[in-house]
Amino acid sequence: MIKKIIILIIIFVGVILGTYLYLDKSTSKKEAAKKTSQKTTEVVNEANKTSKGYTIQVKDGVTYIDDVLIVNKTYSLPEDYGNGLEKEVLDAFNLMKADAAALNLNIYISSGFRAFKAQENVYNKYVARDGKEAADTYSARPGFSEHQSGLSFDLNTINSSFTNTAEGKWVDSHCYLYGFIIRFPEGKEKETGYKYESWHLRYVGKDLAKKLYNEGDWQSLENYFGIESKYLD
Ligand SMILES: [Zn+2]
Numbered sequence: 001m002i003k004k005i006i007i008l009i010i011i012f013v014g015v016i017l018g019t020y021l022y023l024d025k026s027t028s029k030k031e032a033a034k035k036t037s038q039k040t041t042e043v044v045n046e047a048n049k050t051s052k053g054y055t056i057q058v059k060d061g062v063t064y065i066d067d068v069l070i071v072n073k074t075y076s077l078p079e080d081y082g083n084g085l086e087k088e089v090l091d092a093f094n095l096m097k098a099d100a101a102a103l104n105l106n107i108y109i110s111s112g113f114r115a116f117k118a119q120e121n122v123y124n125k126y127v128a129r130d131g132k133e134a135a136d137t138y139s140a141r142p143g144f145s146e147h148q149s150g151l152s153f154d155l156n157t158i159n160s161s162f163t164n165t166a167e168g169k170w171v172d173s174h175c176y177l178y179g180f181i182i183r184f185p186e187g188k189e190k191e192t193g194y195k196y197e198s199w200h201l202r203y204v205g206k207d208l209a210k211k212l213y214n215e216g217d218w219q220s221l222e223n224y225f226g227i228e229s230k231y232l233d
Pocket residue numbers: 147153154199200201
């Protein structure tokens with residue numbers, strides 16, 4: 001009889017202990033899962049903000065930061081994106097052109113919208129001539145050119161000789177009034193990924209353009225938003 005009772009007690013204790021161990025394991029599994037999902041959520045949130053806290057959104061493969069379309073060496077456009085300069089951009093340009101003309105300055109668009117395929121041809125031509133490393137400093141890879149966005153264009157002579165012309169100087173200090181920025185400012189090569197281009201304008205709207213104009217000391221879009229411009233390879 002006593003033997004039977006002892007055996008029953010051992011079985012009872014065994015079952016209790018087993019149950020306890022099982023529950024403990026499954027609880028810690030649940031907690032671990034919870035921790036992982038929290039971690040994932042945090043990472044996603046971080047990825048949606050720039051280093052300066054601006055919101056990054058990707059819609060149909062196009063990146064917007066604080067609702068401003070971004071194209072640089074980090075953020076590209078889909079192959080089929082774009083079909084000409086946006087009307088808002090052309091309207092703003094025509095106002096700027098008319099005001100410049102009143103001062104006897106002649107500004108005109110030499111290169112506006114460039115489709116993915118056209119950029120591919122341009123880029124490949126430069127790579128064949130100067131090599132990839134050199135080409136990357138002045139020509140965008142297909143999909144990474146702002147000319148595909150419909151928000152950018154080159155003015156007049158597309159080289160540094162434009163900088164010190166009367167037109168070049170006027171554009172540098174007045175384009176922000178029409179919503180344009182000098183997209184690749186002087187001395188900001190490390191931020192933008194491109195050499196200074198006095199002739200390449202980008203439309204961002206008057207408010208942001210005024211901030212980036214920065215009383216004449218042009219700030220880059222990259223520095224303003226806290227983003228990079230670097231190819232992955
Ligand atoms: Zn350009």
